Amino acid sequence: MDVPTLSDLLDVLGGSSVRAVAAPAGLGVPVGEVLLYDADAALPDTPGAVLLAVGVRAAAAGPLLHAAAAARMAAVVVRGADGPVEAAERAGIALLAVDEDAAWHRVHLLLSSAAGAGGGGAPSASGDLFALADAIAAAVGGATAVEDPRQRILAYSTVPGQTVDEDRRQGILGLQVPDSPENAAQYRALFAAGAPLRLPALDGDNLPRLAVTVRAGGETLGSLWVVDDGTLAPDAVEALAQGASTAALLLLRARAGQELARHLGGDLLRRVLDGTVDPDTAAHRLGLGAGTDPVRVAAFVPAGVSTAPDVEQTALRLLDLVRLQCEARYGRHACVLADGVVYALLPAAGERGAARHRQLAQAIVDRAGQALRMPVRAGLGALVAGLARAVDSRDDADLVLRCLDAERPVALVDDVQARVTLLRLAELTRGKREFEGGAWERLLAHDAEHGTDYSRTVNAWLAAGCDMAGAAERLAVHPNTCRYRLRQAREQVGLDLDDPDERLVLWLRARLSDGTRQAEPEAGR
The missing domain is CATH 3.30.450.40 (GAF domain)
Incomplete structure (x- = not known):
């Protein structure tokens, strides 16, 4: 097997887990074993070694860089983005960086496995x-x-x-x-x-x-x-x-190889969902065939945790559960935890495969709910034509999650299309001058100033299809009460409820200000 280089190492890890901060001799430097720094022991003379700067702050790693260069090592890895680039340049040794919260034992596992895979494919x-x-x-x-x-x-x-x-x-x-x-x-x-x-x-x-x-x-x-x-x-x-x-x-x-593959697959999926990776390359590395094969993004969240440590731990357990179910169904697969949401990329070779996505998501929600002893929700985005549009399916899945509740814990975007459309409209119109002020704002201001209930009455009337009896039933009042309130709204606020355009704008403003659904009005005056 050919000796791997720093370039091979970074290629295997996808470029985001470990970053090259400085490479004065280029990325073609051969790399060997991965070592953990021990402050109580002298550095061994290990040509090509990659040294993890355990216990050394990135900003204070200058002396260690010179010592590692004297020991003919290939690179030093620090945590954080404030590594001493100038010191690395002077010492003539590569400086790599990992995230500030990265665990050293995990970095050691990833780099060791990647060093074995970089020169000629993964070790068998x-x-x-x-x-x-x-x-x-x-x-x-x-x-x-x-x-x-x-x-x-x-x-x-x-x-x-x-x-x-x-x-x-x-x-x-x-x-x-x-x-x-x-x-x-x-x-x-x-x-x-x-x-x-x-x-x-x-x-x-x-x-x-x-x-x-x-x-x-x-x-x-x-x-x-x-x-x-x-x-x-x-x-x-x-x-x-x-x-x-x-x-x-x-x-x-x-097992180390499997952990590396899962980490790389998750990191690659994160870039797919951000739209920052070539779809054909990602498809090949994820084992999904062509980059234009149809896929769907599924998003899973636990719905019963509140404190930060519990949220993190529960999300990690949910990631394992989702990954296990997806791998059992599809074999090699990519799942990732991002911002507290577990995302899975679901391949679909035709409609028959896509139709099984809801069934799989429901099975995951049921089993994960039992294992975690709390509710789990699953939102599935649209089926899209290839990884280049996976970001769109992810956006859909995120919006679907906001439409779910205990009665509907699993849904495809098509199931809640109306609510998703309202959410998208709310995002598009937020802060737009054309959607500020107007009749709806005047109605809310009048209610706040005079203690009236005209906005809820207008909303109920519109929700009932402009049917007075239906509005009265929603409000639990007499139809004459509804008529009176609507007449007062016309006279005191200046609403033109006979104008279909005004009714449409009022209805949209009411729905958009309410999010995904309008709660049933309570009985009032």
């Missing part, structure tokens, strides 16, 4: 797992499979001549262990054991197994399973235990 943890399965199978003497904690088969051996049974064949075909009560009991026994375990055959069509749990730091990462046809090697148990140690490292690396 999957390929290494298949090689490991073959190595274990050869050492132990039986066909081997590597599984994750959900009993999905991640890799399997292909050593010629080894015995297999029906369960192995079916598992490899579907990359999933066949579900059965007997299987579940064996997994419980295996995960409770602290060493390789011999398990009996489930039935007459299958063979016994030798299995071991793969763990790291007490966390279960998966398991290794070997078909035991009675001819396993004498040291099979020890060989399998050693294989589990190697599998743990590979599974951890695979």
Whole structure:
């Protein structure tokens, strides 16, 4: 694999997670391992290393830059935007910056993974797992499979001549262990054991197994399973235990790769939704085919939190739940949390696919509501022709969220088009001189000064289609009361309710000042 460069590193990370503040030697500088700065230890002579300035304020990083340059490092990473650019130029070392609130452990994970992916594509943890399965199978003497904690088969051996049974064949075909009560009991026994375990055959069509749990730091990462046809090697148990140690490292690396892919996908989606990325490039990196394929943006928000820490924590949990459901439906997928809203990009290969978006959003709202123990709302924007217009679908989704309530927690923009149109009109007319003053403002001012209720009466009458009985019913008063109030409004405020244009403007002003809906008027005088 070619040695990655700073340019490769920034390309993999998308240009916003890590930014180049200074690069006196250019971005073609080769990079190697990523190191955390330890103030109590001397910097090692590590050519090409990327040093994270842990515990060092960006503005005070000048001495560290010179020390890193003397140690032949490629770059120093600081938090914040006020890094010492001039010091970096003088030292001849690249200066990179991350956000002020970025966690160093996460920056280390992203840069380490990106450094491995930058030179020649992402490192293949999957390929290494298949090689490991073959190595274990050869050492132990039986066909081997590597599984994750959900009993999905991640890799399997292909050593010629080894015995297999029906369960192995079916598992490899579907990359999933066949579900059965007997299987579940064996997994419980295996995960409770602290060493390789011999398990009996489930039935007459299958063979016994030798299995071991793969763990790291007490966390279960998966398991290794070997078909035991009675001819396993004498040291099979020890060989399998050693294989589990190697599998743990590979599974951890695979997880780091997945975290990197999710981070990059989320960052890329954020730029798609802002309209600041080339749609064809984004489509390719998001695995969505052509940049002109139809897509829809869905927006999800929790509706039952108030304090800032709770809002942030709940939004992050909601992001995980949305991502899990979308990945189960679409495979590789992009979700992102922005301004407290979880956005998901939903592909739609034709109307049949698009029609399933509401069903998916409803399922997410139901499951997330149960998991979070609070209401969740979902607004779906319009189906648009490609990523270039995803920003429009996002705008729709944001407006739909403002139209939702407990009775309607999920809606497409078409479901609430009238309310969305009013919201758009309210945004367009806000602050415009033509929409200030006029008959509606005079009506409100008269009510405020004289304690009358003419504006609500006019509003109810317009809402009832200019039907006096309907207006009276809305107001819970006698129709003659309505007639009196309207007559007084005409005389005292100067309303011309016979003019259709004036009625239209009054109606629009009333609706726009009320937001997405007009509350039912209360009984009054």
